[in-house]
Amino acid sequence: MKTTFIHSADWQIGKPFASLSDPTKQVNLSNLRLQAILKIGEIASEEGVDFVVVAGDLWDSVTPTKALVSETLQAIGKIPVPVYVIPGNHDHAAPGTVWHQAYYRQEQQALAPNLQLLLEAKPIELDQAILLPCPLLRNKENTDLSQWLRDASIYTGLGDKPRIVLAHGSVADFGAEKFEDEEEFGSSAANLLDLSRLPLDDNLDYLALGDWHGTKKINDKSWYSGTPEPDRFPKGERHDQGNILLVTAERGIIPTVQRLNTSSASWQVQSFHFTSDTAFPEFESAMNVWVGNRVNQDLLKLELTGSLGLEAMDRLQKSLETYQSRLIRIKLANRVLLEPREEELDQLRIASQDPLIARVADKLNFIIQKGGVEETVAREALKQLYFTSKAL
Numbered sequence: 539m540k541t542t543f544i545h546s547a548d549w550q551i552g553k554p555f556a557s558l559s560d561p562t563k564q565v566n567l568s569n570l571r572l573q574a575i576l577k578i579g580e581i582a583s584e585e586g587v588d589f590v591v592v593a594g595d596l597w598d599s600v601t602p603t604k605a606l607v608s609e610t611l612q613a614i615g616k617i618p619v620p621v622y623v624i625p626g627n628h629d630h631a632a633p634g635t636v637w638h639q640a641y642y643r644q645e646q647q648a649l650a651p652n653l654q655l656l657l658e659a660k661p662i663e664l665d666q667a668i669l670l671p672c673p674l675l676r677n678k679e680n681t682d683l684s685q686w687l688r689d690a691s692i693y694t695g696l697g698d699k700p701r702i703v704l705a706h707g708s709v710a711d712f713g714a715e716k717f718e719d720e721e722e723f724g725s726s727a728a729n730l731l732d733l734s735r736l737p738l739d740d741n742l743d744y745l746a747l748g749d750w751h752g753t754k755k756i757n758d759k760s761w762y763s764g765t766p767e768p769d770r771f772p773k774g775e776r777h778d779q780g781n782i783l784l785v786t787a788e789r790g791i792i793p794t795v796q797r798l799n800t801s802s803a804s805w806q807v808q809s810f811h812f813t814s815d816t817a818f819p820e821f822e823s824a825m826n827v828w829v830g831n832r833v834n835q836d837l838l839k840l841e842l843t844g845s846l847g848l849e850a851m852d853r854l855q856k857s858l859e860t861y862q863s864r865l866i867r868i869k870l871a872n873r874v875l876l877e878p879r880e881e882e883l884d885q886l887r888i889a890s891q892d893p894l895i896a897r898v899a900d901k902l903n904f905i906i907q908k909g910g911v912e913e914t915v916a917r918e919a920l921k922q923l924y925f926t927s928k929a930l
Contacts, residue, residue: 540786541588543590543787544582544590544782545593545763545782546763547747547748547749547764549765550769551571551598552602552606554598557867558867563866566866572609573767574766575616575617578590579617585784589621589622589667590620591621591622591669592624593747593748594623594625594706595749597629598629599628599636600632600636604641607642608645608649611642611645611650615653621650621652624656624671624673624748626706631655632676656671656673657671657675661692663699666699667787668702671705672684672686672687672706672731678728680728682731683729684705684732687741693741699789701743701789702746702787703736705731705746706747706749743759743787743791744760745761748762748763751764751770752779755795758792759793764781766780766782766800767800768780768803768805771839772806779801781800782797782798783798784796806838808828808841809842812842812843812845815846818850829861834865836865837866838868840870844875846877848921851921852921852925875917876920876921883899886899895923902919
């Protein structure tokens, strides 16, 4: 028997994105995670899948607001197939958490009757497959939650339906890694999964993993889907975010796995070096390629190096202020040095009607050329002096 399904995880609906200073942009970025659910529903319909599995961390918190619960369940209810979910470390299922609250049960029945929460480590037989869930019932487990799958007796009588494991955590040699922007990509020393001790060759057909936010193949039968909507700046190929996995599994056969992009926001890491003032149009062209005229769709981690004159530096500052408003976020490392052109210094020395300005300009330029601890302050002071003199 064969089944085709969607593997997803780490939706983390309600993620606050506290690193953004603008509350409106926080809300906009958070809402994109809800929109990702609708995209999953569209793909489920287009591909004719049998069901969707979510391998943990549907919510970012164990106590999402009632409004967020309703919004999330409404979106899930629009997915045209059953959705099977296990709790992860962010939305674990300890007593008192969202999964046990009366409001959740009410809204699940009213808005998302297609959602089934799997809280027990036992086989669940579907028409097309056998699900083998490993739910997290608390934030951190020091025991391997997949160890129950090592018992050969549980596979007796399961028949020829493909067997699909749902688990949330870090595999023994891959996972927990801290990132500069936010919390960990994976859990930590807890919630470890030892895949080497599972009967992958004989009894299991696919392991749907959650916790790592990038799409990652561990072996032919074990994959992290990653988060369907990116939530961090990428740090290399293995942090490929913004995908779901379309999986076709068959009993005893290596599954076919296709990654499908579902992201709305663009998270980019870029850099630009200014060789001279004449390079500024090249910078504008590069920014047009990277983000264009889009508004509230991009997050850009940008490193700038090189040097610019006074007029060009002012032009750069105004350009960056514009992008600060347009982008969801620009995380800037501006290492561009102020190097006044000779004609700009001459304007301060000669064109100025105030001899004091000329003397101050020469003194500041001397400090800049000498270098040292006062250089940065001198560069900024010279820039301010230049534009003040032009206004006189």
